[in-house]
Amino acid sequence: MKNCVLYKTVNIVGKRWTIHILLELYKGEKKEKGFNELKRRLGGVTPRILSARLIELEREGLIVKQTDDSSLPAVSRYYLTESGEEFIKVIQEIKKWGSKWKFSNNECDRSVCKYCDL
Template sequence: MYCIDDKKYPCTTSLTMKYIGGKWKAVILIHLIRKLRYNELRKELPMVTERTISLQLKELEEDGLIKRTVHTSKPPLKVEYELTEFGETLIPLLKAISEWGRETAKSNKRIDVVA
């Protein structure tokens, strides 16, 4: 049993999924390997609703995986997102997940690879 913030996890896999589980968190995180403005991230994920992206970003920020920087020096307001040092520890895992998906897509004739 593993405990973080008074929440119990039966195994380390469930603990990992607490941070990256769900349909879009890992996808958002892999895009944030490089710093992106909110609108840039939206363009990268056209199939995800604005509300979903906003909620996932909030959760990722609360979990300490990403940081949100607001630049107010001149209009229009500029908001950037990037991985924190803690979030960067996920990069090898995110890249491995991405590579597994790429290889699966190549080897599975039922999956169409669209550029």
């Protein structure tokens, strides 16, 4: 199993908060967000977990961290890479599956849900 592509992929995106982070970076007009904005939007995530997930997602090439050190303190912004943008399509398919088989929600069944922007 250690060489299975599916298992390797799930090890990247299956950790708690990972899909939520990717979704928050996708949502809205502004496609880049700072650490504190992500923390606020996600609600219950701890700073330690958020930091760890951001590092992992950057290492895996799903997001990019851009730091502006021209001001003090330095400001870091995160945004999706092409790989991360493409993974949003996977999240959309997960939503379709959930809507079809598990959860009935008129708000989510609209073409663009006000909660997840998908």
